[in-house]
Amino acid sequence: MQAMKVAVVGGGLGGLTAAALLARGGCEVTLYERSKHLGGRARTTEVEGFRFNLGPHALYRAGAALRVLRRLGVNPQGGVPVPTGTHALRAGRLHTLPRGPVTLMTTDVLSLAGKLEVAKLLAGLARIDTGPLGPVSMRQWLETRLTRKDSQAFIAALVRVSSYCADLEALSAEAALKQLQSATAANVLYVDGGWSTLVDAVERLGREAGVRLELSSRVEAVVLQAGSARVEGVRLADGTVRGADAVVLAGSPADVAALVPGDAVLAREAREALPIQAATLELGLSALPRPDAFFALGVDGPWYASVHSASAKLAPEGGAMVHVAKYLGGADTECREAELEAVMDALQPGWRAKVVARRFRPSLTVSAGLPQAAKGGLTGRPPVQVPHIGGLYRVGDWVGAEGMLADASLASAEAVEQALVPRIATPQRRAAGA
Ligand SMILES: Cc1cc2nc3c(=O)[nH]c(=O)nc-3n(C[C@H](O)[C@H](O)[C@H](O)COP(=O)(O)OP(=O)(O)OC[C@H]3O[C@@H](n4cnc5c(N)ncnc54)[C@H](O)[C@@H]3O)c2cc1C
CATH class of the missing domain: 3.50.50.60 (FAD/NAD(P)-binding domain)
Structure with a gap:
């Protein structure tokens, strides 16, 4: 045949x-x-020994990509994001990022009532049946399930970081919650050497x-x-x-x-089709001015910064590879480089003196069509x-x-x-x- x-x-x-x-x-x-x-x-580009993916890339450990790659015989090496040195970013300042019972109770980005709402939601997250939520928007779902603005804003930040999508009016709650379930259950992998x-x-x-x-x-x-x-x-x-x-x-x-x-x-x-877009700033630093600060997530805006080289081999000895991003979408479709620099000023004050390589992209298509x-x-x-x-x-x-x-x-x-x-x-x- x-x-x-x-x-x-x-x-x-x-x-x-x-x-x-x-x-x-x-x-x-x-x-x-x-x-x-x-x-x-x-693709990944090597600049001065730093491995720049096209913006921050993380492989979902419970996702289809890793499953199919493994079926082919590809076993990606790398590490999960460092669990310490993680911060919430609000009004340009760092705060405790709620990640578990202790940080949830000590953070000041949520009111007491907000903390209780978020704790209850996250405790039951894995059991949410996403099946019927295809036609429900993530915004609609948030406003139905949570009464407080601060808890809605915090869960919206978790949705942005796990889906890259800031347009919660358009995004299906089914897809958003599945992403969140996958990310919280099994985390992500930063890949040694980059996605290339x-x-x-x-x-x-x-x-x-x-x-x-x-x-x-x-x-x-x-x-x-x-x-x-x-x-x-x-x-x-x-x-x-x-x-x-x-x-x-x-x-x-x-x-x-x-x-x-x-x-x-x-x-x-x-x-x-509605694409998901992001602005990114990739930074290769000779060292981290604050060696204990690895991650910041905006809770009052669509901001992200993460030191990917803290978990994966992406920088020369002693150096640091940092991804900063703004999730674009909804009413906010543009980004100036200075906005991303301000995120770094909060996470790593003094970073400018350590820059070896940098690349700013005002708008990249992360996904060609959101659900x-x-x-x-x-x-x-x-x-x-x-x-x-x-x-x-x-x-x-x-x-x-x-x-x-x-x-x-x-x-x-x-x-x-x-x-x-x-x-x-x-x-x-x-x-x-x-
Ligand atoms: C900033 C950013 C961050 C991201 N972060 C993550 C992440 O953390 N986790 C994750 O899972 N995904 C992430 N992604 C998404 C991920 O990169 C993409 O989903 C994936 O790489 C898409 O692969 P693809 O092959 O479907 O499409 P593409 O990579 O877009 O490939 C399409 C290819 O088709 C070629 N082509 C098109 N038309 C023709 C033609 N007529 N003839 C010949 N060739 C043609 C193009 O040149 C291109 O090479 C991110 C993307 C970006 C931009």
Whole structure:
């Protein structure tokens, strides 16, 4: 029997993972990536010996990404965030961050009534049934479950740090609470050497399984069979057409729509997607001015700062790699570098004298589409299999019914594998197109 020919368009972590899984399942896979490098948003740049991910990246230890990577044989090394030296940031000053019963009682970012509300909510968090909460917005859920503004603000801060999403009016409570449950139950991993180590490992496994990688190779269109809604292959920028039995599109909703011009369904999905965005400041410091301060989380604004090198190998000996970020969204869609510098002034006063390398990004797309309450939450996201075009699939952090961020990318990659390589039985087997 002839192997199924699959064209994967996009060499980020999602496309690469799909390619490796499909090749292992016996498909003949060619992956096309328009840039010179693989990795997409999961790439890491080395600057003066510091390993800069594209903004703060953490792998959810209970998430689909780690599950799928392990299935492939990739075992990421690194560490969980340091539990000490963590602070709440309010009005530009550090306060005790409630992390457990003692800090919850001693912090001054919550009133006594707020502390009691938060304690009760967190004690029952793991048991919340998120199933019916798809169409409920996180804002609506917060205002129904918590009566006090201070407790609402604190839980909103936890939602931002676990989902990256500041638009709580749009975000489905189902997705937000699942993220929070996952983060509080099993924490996250900062990866030694940065996320490019994951990309490199998946690339190696993909090559070993026979994936053909074509870099600097932009796909311009999906080619459909004459007179039928079924894929025939892809057309590259130089006009050549490469035949394929199935095509997997692993870019953004706008990338997908552009590859099938005139398709009203894909165009509408692209128009209606709401990306999650963030501003980031990456800092390589020769040393930490305050060696005991590792983390700050804004409770009155969308701020984040974390010394990732305290947990993972990301800096030269003695140095520190710090990520500072502002979660954009809702009414607040812009960020000046000075806003992120002010967060560092609070966490690490004197940091400017220690700067070896720095990189500011005013707006990055963290996720191409957040799970919207208005669309029913996770199950309302576009399915992996494009229903009206035979042989057309998509992968990404805006696709399928499982997870957010890289977890959604890799869960959708696995769902494509399950659709195209049906004999594979995995523990998390879901219906094709889930
Ligand atoms: C600041 C920031 C922080 C983040 N933090 C986290 C985190 O803590 N945890 C987490 O799980 N996730 C996090 N993420 C999200 C994570 O990086 C992404 O979900 C994941 O990397 C997406 O991978 P992907 O392959 O689906 O998409 P991408 O990485 O965007 O890859 C898509 C690829 O497709 C290529 N492409 C598109 N169209 C074409 C075409 N026509 N022809 C050829 N190639 C094409 C693009 O060049 C690109 O390389 C973060 C992202 C950012 C930006």
